[in-house]
Amino acid sequence: MDTLSYKTISANKESANKQWVIVNAENEVAGRLASKIAKILRGKNKTSYTPHADCGDNVIVINAEKVRFTGNKLTDKEYVRHTGYPGGQRFATPDMWLRKGMSERIIEAAVKGMLPKNRLGRALYRNLYVYAGTQHPHEAQQPVEININNLK
Numbered sequence: 001m002d003t004l005s006y007k008t009i010s011a012n013k014e015s016a017n018k019q020w021v022i023v024n025a026e027n028e029v030a031g032r033l034a035s036k037i038a039k040i041l042r043g044k045n046k047t048s049y050t051p052h053a054d055c056g057d058n059v060i061v062i063n064a065e066k067v068r069f070t071g072n073k074l075t076d077k078e079y080v081r082h083t084g085y086p087g088g089q090r091f092a093t094p095d096m097w098l099r100k101g102m103s104e105r106i107i108e109a110a111v112k113g114m115l116p117k118n119r120l121g122r123a124l125y126r127n128l129y130v131y132a133g134t135q136h137p138h139e140a141q142q143p144v145e146i147n148i149n150n151l152k
């Protein structure tokens with residue numbers, strides 16, 4: 001006999017209500033923007049949030065080249081990578097990436113660092129689409145533009 005009058009409902013991949021949203025990155029601070037995008041990708045802004053499932057939205061970020069940094073982070077922040085060869089440590093700054101036309105990588109790197117480091121995090125990262133300008137090829141999904149500053 002079931003005596004509980006309520007049951008905890010967990011969302012799964014099939015029952016998740018996933019939407020497509022557009023975020024305009026123009027004049028937004030990079031780290032604050034990335035943390036809000038990671039929250040949307042994870043699904044923490046929904047009442048049906050489930051920690052072990054992909055129940056977040058698909059996020060399209062436009063105007064990535066117009067993101068801004070506070071303080072001296074544009075020139076002093078370093079992204080470190082290694083080629084795999086001896087002495088192969090390479091350094092890059094956000095200023096270098098902006099000059100090379102790789103502005104999308106700034107937001108991608110920031111959001112990726114804020115997602116879980118496991119299979120779920122890799123699956124969530126695939127729901128992020130970043131574009132330097134205002135054009136994107138996802139009109140068929142009928143994305144809804146949201147104001148990122150209204151989220152808590």
